[in-house]
Structures are given as structure tokens and as C-alpha cells.
Amino acid sequence: MKFKLLAISTFTLALPLGIWLSVNALSTPDIDVVSNYNLGTVVKGKVAVANLPLRNTGNAPLKVEAISTSCGCTSAKLSSMTISPGGQANLHIEYDSNAHESDRGTLERYVFISSNDPKDKDLQIKLSVLVEGKPTSMISKKVTLSIP
Numbered sequence: 001m002k003f004k005l006l007a008i009s010t011f012t013l014a015l016p017l018g019i020w021l022s023v024n025a026l027s028t029p030d031i032d033v034v035s036n037y038n039l040g041t042v043v044k045g046k047v048a049v050a051n052l053p054l055r056n057t058g059n060a061p062l063k064v065e066a067i068s069t070s071c072g073c074t075s076a077k078l079s080s081m082t083i084s085p086g087g088q089a090n091l092h093i094e095y096d097s098n099a100h101e102s103d104r105g106t107l108e109r110y111v112f113i114s115s116n117d118p119k120d121k122d123l124q125i126k127l128s129v130l131v132e133g134k135p136t137s138m139i140s141k142k143v144t145l146s147i148p
Contacts, residue, residue, distance in 0.1 A: 029083075030058030031117040033091065039129040042097045044104065048129055052091040054113075056083040063116045064089075070110040073099030074127065097131045104131050 032055040039048040056062035062083040067076050079090040093111060097103055111125040 027060040028058050028119075029056050029060045029062035029085070029115070029117045031055075031062055031113070031115050031120050031123065032057045033113070033123070033125060035123070036126045036128070037093075039095055039127055041130045041132055042095070044131055044133045045098050047097065048095045050093045050127075052093065052125075053088045054078060054083070054091045055088040056085055058117070059085045061085065064113060065116065066112075066114040068112045070112070071099075073097070073103065074109040074111070076111045091125075093125075093127065095127065095129055097129075106130050 034052060037050055037052065039050060042048045054064075062085075064078055064081045064083070067078055069076055074093065074095050076091060076093045079092070081089075083089050091111075095109060107129050109127045109129070111127065112122065113125070114122050
């Protein structure tokens with residue numbers, strides 16, 4: 001009798017816990033964005049712009065907690081900090097080649113994204129750019145690049 005009672009109580013407690021764990025394990029956001037992006041060649045004095053899709057391929061809302069960059073010459077903004085399952089937002093990145101007088105040649109900059117994705121809580125996007133030429137003026141001009 002004690003064994004039956006123990007088995008029934010264990011089953012009664014374990015079943016809801018198992019259901020809760022399986023539902024929560026299956027309900028997770030999944031961030032999807034390129035990890036490397038080449039901004040191409042930029043003439044000194046211009047601004048290179050990229051618009052990258054940031055997708056949530058998971059089945060729970062993706063909440064982007066913070067976006068930062070490795071240098072003041074690079075900025076990044078997301079069109080929405082919360083992305084529904086199956087949805088996407090636009091990640092707008094700008095690199096200003098005039099921000100540092102010495103920027104010439106092949107450079108790498110980074111965008112850092114923190115989110116509630118359990119597999120990629122803190123991810124980074126590596127940006128490459130080739131800066132050529134002499135400064136045309138201190139006024140930056142934009143060059144826009146996008147990927148689908």
C-alpha cells in the first residue's frame with residue numbers, strides 16, 4: 001500500500017513538472033543574424049551603411065536587451081527591441097570613416113547584441129571595411145548596402 005501511495009504521489013508531482021519543463025524547453029527565442037558582414041570599400045570621408053535582417057526563428061518572443069559597438073565610429077540601431085516568433089527587425093549599422101583621422105586600410109569593427117536567447121545571450125557581428133583615399137571633407141557622405 002505504501003508503495004502504491006508513493007508511486008501515485010510521485011507521478012502526481014512529476015507529471016506537471018515534466019509538462020512545465022517540456023513546454024518551457026520548447027518555448028525559446030532563437031536569434032538569427034549574420035555573424036560577419038563586409039561593408040565593402042569606402043572612400044575616406046564617407047559613411048558606409050548596412051541594413052541587416054535580425055530574425056527570431058524560435059517560438060517565444062525575442063527580447064534584445066542591449067546593442068553596442070566596439071568603437072564610436074560605428075553605430076547600430078534595431079527597429080524593434082522585441083521580435084515575435086517568426087518575425088524580424090531591421091538592424092541599421094553605420095560606419096563613419098571620418099570619425100578617426102588615421103582610419104585607412106582594412107579595418108574590423110564589431111556590433112554586440114545581448115538578448116534573452118538562451119543559446120546566444122551575447123553575440124557579436126564582425127564588420128569589415130576597406131577605407132581608401134584622402135579625406136574629401138569633414139562632412140560625411142553615406143553609402144548604403146543591404147542584404148535580403
